[in-house]
Amino acid sequence: MTQTSKTDNSSPRKRTRLPSEVRRQYILDAALDEFSMSGFEGATVERIARKAGITKAGLYAHFTSKEALFEALLDTIMLPVVTDDAWVLSSEGTLESAVDSFLDMLYGDSKTTRRLTIMRLLLVESGRNPQRVQQWYQQSYRPYIQKRQRALESYLRQHTSHTTLTSGQIALAFSPAVLAMFWQMIIGGESAASEIAAIKASHREVMLRLLSTD
Amino acid sequence: MTQTSKTDNSSPRKRTRLPSEVRRQYILDAALDEFSMSGFEGATVERIARKAGITKAGLYAHFTSKEALFEALLDTIMLPVVTDDAWVLSSEGTLESAVDSFLDMLYGDSKTTRRLTIMRLLLVESGRNPQRVQQWYQQSYRPYIQKRQRALESYLRQHTSHTTLTSGQIALAFSPAVLAMFWQMIIGGESAASEIAAIKASHREVMLRLLSTD
Amino acid sequence: MTQTSKTDNSSPRKRTRLPSEVRRQYILDAALDEFSMSGFEGATVERIARKAGITKAGLYAHFTSKEALFEALLDTIMLPVVTDDAWVLSSEGTLESAVDSFLDMLYGDSKTTRRLTIMRLLLVESGRNPQRVQQWYQQSYRPYIQKRQRALESYLRQHTSHTTLTSGQIALAFSPAVLAMFWQMIIGGESAASEIAAIKASHREVMLRLLSTD
Amino acid sequence: MTQTSKTDNSSPRKRTRLPSEVRRQYILDAALDEFSMSGFEGATVERIARKAGITKAGLYAHFTSKEALFEALLDTIMLPVVTDDAWVLSSEGTLESAVDSFLDMLYGDSKTTRRLTIMRLLLVESGRNPQRVQQWYQQSYRPYIQKRQRALESYLRQHTSHTTLTSGQIALAFSPAVLAMFWQMIIGGESAASEIAAIKASHREVMLRLLSTD
DNA sequence: CATGAATGAGTGTTCATTCAT
DNA sequence: TATGAATGAACACTCATTCAT
Numbered sequence: 043m044t045q046t047s048k049t050d051n052s053s054p055r056k057r058t059r060l061p062s063e064v065r066r067q068y069i070l071d072a073a074l075d076e077f078s079m080s081g082f083e084g085a086t087v088e089r090i091a092r093k094a095g096i097t098k099a100g101l102y103a104h105f106t107s108k109e110a111l112f113e114a115l116l117d118t119i120m121l122p123v124v125t126d127d128a129w130v131l132s133s134e135g136t137l138e139s140a141v142d143s144f145l146d147m148l149y150g151d152s153k154t155t156r157r158l159t160i161m162r163l164l165l166v167e168s169g170r171n172p173q174r175v176q177q178w179y180q181q182s183y184r185p186y187i188q189k190r191q192r193a194l195e196s197y198l199r200q201h202t203s204h205t206t207l208t209s210g211q212i213a214l215a216f217s218p219a220v221l222a223m224f225w226q227m228i229i230g231g232e233s234a235a236s237e238i239a240a241i242k243a244s245h246r247e248v249m250l251r252l253l254s255t256d
Numbered sequence: 257m258t259q260t261s262k263t264d265n266s267s268p269r270k271r272t273r274l275p276s277e278v279r280r281q282y283i284l285d286a287a288l289d290e291f292s293m294s295g296f297e298g299a300t301v302e303r304i305a306r307k308a309g310i311t312k313a314g315l316y317a318h319f320t321s322k323e324a325l326f327e328a329l330l331d332t333i334m335l336p337v338v339t340d341d342a343w344v345l346s347s348e349g350t351l352e353s354a355v356d357s358f359l360d361m362l363y364g365d366s367k368t369t370r371r372l373t374i375m376r377l378l379l380v381e382s383g384r385n386p387q388r389v390q391q392w393y394q395q396s397y398r399p400y401i402q403k404r405q406r407a408l409e410s411y412l413r414q415h416t417s418h419t420t421l422t423s424g425q426i427a428l429a430f431s432p433a434v435l436a437m438f439w440q441m442i443i444g445g446e447s448a449a450s451e452i453a454a455i456k457a458s459h460r461e462v463m464l465r466l467l468s469t470d
Numbered sequence: 471m472t473q474t475s476k477t478d479n480s481s482p483r484k485r486t487r488l489p490s491e492v493r494r495q496y497i498l499d500a501a502l503d504e505f506s507m508s509g510f511e512g513a514t515v516e517r518i519a520r521k522a523g524i525t526k527a528g529l530y531a532h533f534t535s536k537e538a539l540f541e542a543l544l545d546t547i548m549l550p551v552v553t554d555d556a557w558v559l560s561s562e563g564t565l566e567s568a569v570d571s572f573l574d575m576l577y578g579d580s581k582t583t584r585r586l587t588i589m590r591l592l593l594v595e596s597g598r599n600p601q602r603v604q605q606w607y608q609q610s611y612r613p614y615i616q617k618r619q620r621a622l623e624s625y626l627r628q629h630t631s632h633t634t635l636t637s638g639q640i641a642l643a644f645s646p647a648v649l650a651m652f653w654q655m656i657i658g659g660e661s662a663a664s665e666i667a668a669i670k671a672s673h674r675e676v677m678l679r680l681l682s683t684d
Numbered sequence: 685m686t687q688t689s690k691t692d693n694s695s696p697r698k699r700t701r702l703p704s705e706v707r708r709q710y711i712l713d714a715a716l717d718e719f720s721m722s723g724f725e726g727a728t729v730e731r732i733a734r735k736a737g738i739t740k741a742g743l744y745a746h747f748t749s750k751e752a753l754f755e756a757l758l759d760t761i762m763l764p765v766v767t768d769d770a771w772v773l774s775s776e777g778t779l780e781s782a783v784d785s786f787l788d789m790l791y792g793d794s795k796t797t798r799r800l801t802i803m804r805l806l807l808v809e810s811g812r813n814p815q816r817v818q819q820w821y822q823q824s825y826r827p828y829i830q831k832r833q834r835a836l837e838s839y840l841r842q843h844t845s846h847t848t849l850t851s852g853q854i855a856l857a858f859s860p861a862v863l864a865m866f867w868q869m870i871i872g873g874e875s876a877a878s879e880i881a882a883i884k885a886s887h888r889e890v891m892l893r894l895l896s897t898d
Numbered sequence: 899c900a901t902g903a904a905t906g907a908g909t910g911t912t913c914a915t916t917c918a919t
Numbered sequence: 920t921a922t923g924a925a926t927g928a929a930c931a932c933t934c935a936t937t938c939a940t
Contacts, residue, residue, distance in 0.1 A: 062902085083294065096905085213432070214455065220435045224434055244425045245428065300913065322915090485917070485918080507812075512812065525927075590807065649855060667852075671850075729935060729936085
C-alpha cells in the first residue's frame with residue numbers, strides 16, 4: 043500500500059508517527075502553502091499543522107515558533123532556485139525551436155506551481171521583511187537570473203548579429219512571463235489561462251521578430 | 257516628574273467633530289497606510305482609527321466592519337485608475353513623443369508608490385478572497401485596459417499599417433512596466449532604480465522599433 | 471469555599487459598565503485572592519477576571535498583563551500597612567488592659583483576613599521574586615514594625631523598670647502571633663481556632679509575667 | 685493507596701540497590717528542587733526529568749503523574765521529620781545546656797534550608813489542596829510536636845516546679861523559631877541572619893528566665 | 899524500559915466588534 | 920456622534936500525558 047499523502051484531509055484520529063525529517067518537510071510544504079496564501083500574519087499555525095497532518099502542539103516539537111518556521115521556510119526555498127538544472131538554449135536547431143524551449147521554460151512546467159507559490163510568498167511578505175527578501179534576491183534570485191542571461195547571450199552571439207545585450211534588454215525578454223505570473227497569482231488559474239496563452243503567443247511572435255531579423 | 261501619556265498626540269484628546277466625509281477620507285488614508293504596511297490581517301482597526309484621529313468605536317460609525325473598510329478602500333483606490341484622465345495617445349506629434357508619454361504614464365511618477373501598495377494588497381487579497389479580486393478585475397481593471405487598448409489601436413490605425421491588436425499584444429506593451437513593479441516590490445527603491453531605468457530604455461527602444469516600421 | 475466577594479458570582483450575561491477605578495479595584499481584590507491562593511503561576515487571568523465580574527479580555531483593558539497586574543497588586547498592598555491607624559499602647563489603664571489591647575491588635579480582628587491573605591501572597595511568592603519581597607520588607611513592613619516597637623518601648627519606659635529593648639526582644643513579643651498566622655494559613659480556619667486561642671492565652675500569660683515585673 | 689514500588693516487597697532480604705530506586709531518588713531530589721523553586725504549578729515535568737537525567741516520558745515510568753510525584757515527595761520529606769533522632773532534653777546537665785540544645789535543634793543547622801523549602805511547599809499547597817495539608821498536619825506534624833512536647837514536659841517535671849503544660853505553652857516555646865523561619869523566607873539569607881541571631885538570643889534569655897524558676 | 903513524536907486541554911494575549919453613556 | 924468599557928472568538932504557545940517503536 044502506498045503511504046498516505048501528505049495532505050490527509052480526512053480526520054481519522056489515528057496517531058501517525060513519522061521520522062522527524064519527513065514530518066519537518068511536510069510542515070515546510072504546508073507552511074509554504076499557508077504563508078503564500080495568507081501572508082505571515084494571516085496564516086495560522088493550526089492550519090499549517092493540520093495540512094501537515096499533525097496538531098498544533100505537534101508542530102512545536104519541530105519548530106520553536108511561527109517566526110522560526112517562517113525563517114526556516116525561507117532558508118529552504120532559497121537553495122533550490124539556484125541549483126536546479128541549469129537551463130541552456132540548445133545551440134542547435136532552428137531559431138523557432140530555441141525560442142520555444144526558452145518560452146516553455148519561462149511559462150509553466152512541472153515546477154511552475156511551486157515557484158509561483160514561492161514568488162507569491164516573497165511578494166506578499168516583501169512589505170513585512172524587506173531585508174530578508176533582498177537577501178533572497180542577492181543570494182538566490184540574482185544568480186539564477188544571471189545564469190539564464192548568460193545562456194541567452196551566448197546563444198545570440200552564435201546565431202544572430204546581436205553582439206551584446208544590456209540588462210534592460212534581457213529583462214524585456216522575461217517581462218511578459220512576469221506579467222503572466224501576476225495574472226496567475228491575481229486572477230487565478232482558469233480565467234488566467236487564456237490571458238496567459240495570448241501573452242505567450244505574442245511573446246513568441248515578438249521574440250521571433252526581434253531576433254530573426256538583422 | 258512629568259507624566260507622559262503613551263498616546264501623546266499633539267492635541268490633548270479633544271472631541272473634534274468633523275464632517276462625515278472629511279473624517280471618512282482621513283480614515284481611508286489611514287487605512288491605506290496600515291493595510292499596505294501590514295496587510296489585511298496584520299492591520300488593526302485600533303491603529304487605523306488612531307491614525308485617523310478617532311477611537312476604534314468611532315471608526316465603526318463610518319464603516320461597519322474592517323472588511324467593509326477594506327472594500328471601500330479598494331473601491332476608492334481602484335476608481336481613479338479607471339477614471340483618471342483617460343490617457344490617449346496624442347494623435348498629433350511624432351511617434352517618439354507619443355511613445356514617451358505612454359511610457360511616462362506607465363513608469364513611475366508620483367503615483368507609483370501608491371500603485372505598488374495597491375498591487376501588493378491585491379496579491380494578498382487574492383489569496384484571502386479570490387472572488388473579490390476577480391470581481392475587481394472584471395469591473396475595474398478590464399475596462400481600464402480595454403480603454404487603453406482602444407486608444408492604442410486607434411492611434412495605430414491612423415499612423416501605422418497595423419490594423420488590429422490582440423489582447424496579448426496589448427499586454428506585452430505593459431509587461432515591462434509590470435516587471436519594473438516587481439523589482440520595485442522586491443529589491444526596493446534605490447537599487448531598483450537603475451534596473452528600472454534600463455528596462456524603461458529598452459522598452460522604449462523596442463516599442464519604437466515595433467511601431468515605427470515597415 | 472469562602473464567602474462571595476463584592477462581585478456577583480452568578481452568571482447573568484448582562485454587561486455591566488463600571489467606572490475604571492471601581493473595576494480596577496475589583497480586579498485587584500480578586501487578584502489578591504487568586505495570587506495568594508494559587509501563587510503567581512497557578513493563578514489564571516480567567517479566574518481573576520471572573521471574580522472581578524468581567525471577562526478575561528475585559529481585564530486587559532485595565533492591566534496590560536498578568537505580570538503588570540501582579541506588580542500593581544504589590545504596589546497597592548504595600549501602602550496601607552504603613553498608613554493604617556498607628557496603634558499605640560494606651561498609656562493609661564492597667565498593665566492587663568494594655569497587654570490585652572496589644573494582643574487584640576496582633577491577633578485577629580476585622581483586618582486580619584486581608585492581612586493574612588497579603589502575608590500568604592508574599593510568602594508564597596518570596597521564592598519567585600525575592601527582590602520584590604525584600605523591597606516590600608524595606609519600604610513597608612520594617613517601618614510598620616518599628617512604629618509598633620517604639621510604641622511598646624515608650625509604654626515600657628513609663629510603666630516598668632525596663633529601659634531598652636533589643637530588636638530580638640521586640641520580635642519575641644510578636645512571634646506567637648506569627649505562629650498563629652502560620653496555623654491559620656496552613657490548617658485553616660476552624661481547627662486552627664482552638665490552637666490559636668490557646669496560643670493567645672499563653673501569650674497573654676507570659677507577657678504579663680515578664681512585664682509585671684520583678 | 686501506599687507506594688507501589690516495582691521492587692517486590694515480599695522479599696525484603698534482597699536489598700539490592702535497583703537502578704530504579706536510585707533513579708527514583710534522583711527524580712525526587714530534582715522534584716524538591718523544582719517544586720520549591722517554582723511551586724507546584726510553576727514546576728514543569730520536563731525540567732524535573734531533565735534535572736534527574738532522564739526524559740519526560742521516562743519519568744512517567746516511575747511516577748504516574750505530576751500530582752503523584754508531588755505526593756510522593758511530600759511523603760518522603762515528611763517522614764524524616766517524625767522519625768529523625770527523637771530529640772530529648774538531656775535530663776542531666778545544667779538547665780542552660782538543655783535549653784541550648786533545644787534551641788540548636790529549633791534554629792538553623794544543615795537541615796534548615798530543606799525545612800524552609802518544605803514549609804513553603806506546604807504554604808502553597810495549603811491553598812491548592814487544603815485537605816492534603818491538614819492530613820499532613822494530623823499524620824505527621826502533630827505527632828512530631830507531641831513528641832517534643834512530652835520531652836519538654838518530662839524534663840520540666842523533673843527539674844522544675846512546673847507540672848503540666850498546655851499546648852499553647854508548648855507552642856510558645858517554638859514560636860520564635862517560626863518567626864525566624866518567616867524572616868528567612870522573606871528577607872533571605874544574609875540580612876536575615878542577624879535578625880535571627882537576635883531572636884535566638886532573646887529566645888534563650890526568656891526561656892531561661894521562665895524555666896529557671898522561682 | 900526509554901525515547902521522541904504526538905496530543906488535548908488549557909493559558910496569556912489580541913482583536914474586531916458592541917453597547918451604554 | 921464619539922467614547923471607553925466590555926465581550927467572544929480567535930491565536931500562539933505550553934504542558935502534562937500518551938503511545939508507537
